[in-house]
Amino acid sequence: MNRAEAPRPDASDPEASAPATAALDARYGRTRPNRTRDRLIIVGAAVFAAIVIVAWVVWAGLDGSKPQVQATDLAHALLPDERAVEVTWKLSVPPGNDTACAIQALNEDYTVVGWKIVEIPASDSPIRNFTERVRTAMEANTGLVAQCWVV
Template sequence: MAEAETDALDARYGRTRTHRTRDRLLLAGGAVAFAIVLVAWVVWAGLDGQKPQVEATDTGHRLINEERLVEVSWNLSVPPGNDTACIVQALNEDFTVVGWKVVEVPASTRHIRSLTETVRVAQEANTGLIYSCWLT
């Protein structure tokens, strides 16, 4: 095949020098975009400084209705050395909050602690539980 025919076929099917340069630039641009997205994801997901996890689990409650009190017991799991606060609440039979209290829990060297707190109620309560906990 003559060189002129080969050049014509290359031009026809996009195999010219300008097409190859354009393809290389597109490939390099795609690789750079992928690298930027990957680095951003690593910074966002891995290097953002994980915060300690707080977990509270209800273990029981005791109704002291003649005194309008509910005693709530729970386990608190928090990394040692962190002050924590929890909301303890009492509910009636309609699941309406009839009493609540914010409890400040000082830092400790123990990871898991068992705690009990008494909540005064405005009406007769059926249960008591931990609503939420957070680091202070």
């Protein structure tokens, strides 16, 4: 029998095409266990993503709000005779909160040559101005508020 006379499976016959389809599915990884494994991986990734999102919301959103503290430098005055700098700044903090501020003096190389922590008692006023003298180890070029926080 030559090739022209060989019986060909009919495309409409599902029994004839089933072995060929099963062989192709096995060859290219489309078997039932592979589909089940792929679904499990997708479900596992979705569950992991949901856990990460919920953890982030709890960490970021439910952490509780802290009072906002803002300090703005207004001026500085160099006192070369006394080796000191007077720093004037504006402090904005919600009423009723004790705060502390770190005031620093810098030289021309931006090296800290003086440092002082100032504790500020609570007040009914949300915005207040302060002036503080910071002694320096060397001649300073500027003075500023490094940071303020609620105590």
